[in-house]
Amino acid sequence: MDIRDLITIDNEILGGQTVFKGTRVPVESLFDHLEAGISLDDFLEDFPTVSKQQAIALLDWANRLLNTKNLDQLYAAVA
Numbered sequence: 249m250d251i252r253d254l255i256t257i258d259n260e261i262l263g264g265q266t267v268f269k270g271t272r273v274p275v276e277s278l279f280d281h282l283e284a285g286i287s288l289d290d291f292l293e294d295f296p297t298v299s300k301q302q303a304i305a306l307l308d309w310a311n312r313l314l315n316t317k318n319l320d321q322l323y324a325a326v327a
Contacts, residue, residue: 249305271297278303
């Protein structure tokens with residue numbers, strides 16, 4: 249899934265925070281939940297507007313980005 253199908257940034261939605269596309273749920277909330285030991289299923293219960301497919305695809309995208317062997321690609325993605 250293309251990252252543009254997963255997230256959006258709009259100054260009119262939560263002051264420009266990165267959110268799951270079609271929702272008002274900050275992407276940061278997923279990582280905060282997981283960091284706190286809260287399961288993906290519990291995150292999805294807390295934020296029913298986010299689909300399991302969206303959450304898994306975003307985690308997969310983040311995994312691929314952070315595990316790239318091409319540092320220029322990584323730096324470009326976070327610049």
